[in-house]
Amino acid sequence: MSENVKVGDRVKIVEMDDGLSKLEKGSKGTVKNIDNEQDLIWVDWDNGEKIALIKGIDKYKVIKK
Numbered sequence: 001m002s003e004n005v006k007v008g009d010r011v012k013i014v015e016m017d018d019g020l021s022k023l024e025k026g027s028k029g030t031v032k033n034i035d036n037e038q039d040l041i042w043v044d045w046d047n048g049e050k051i052a053l054i055k056g057i058d059k060y061k062v063i064k065k
Helices: none
Strands: 010-015 028-035 040-045 050-054 059-064
Antiparallel strands (some): 010 028, 010 059, 040 050
16 A cells, blocks of 8 residues: 655545554645665654654555655
């Protein structure tokens, strides 16, 4: 479900296993940085959290480019 994503893209969580955040399925945010070395996609989430998606583990969808 993960797609090629770029800084500035809007993303929506399809599935994320992170018990420490308040993010849930359907949460949306804007990609701010991509760390290819650590496979992290840093997102400023609409709820104010700044948590990274993990490539290959978290499932997300690009909703607007």
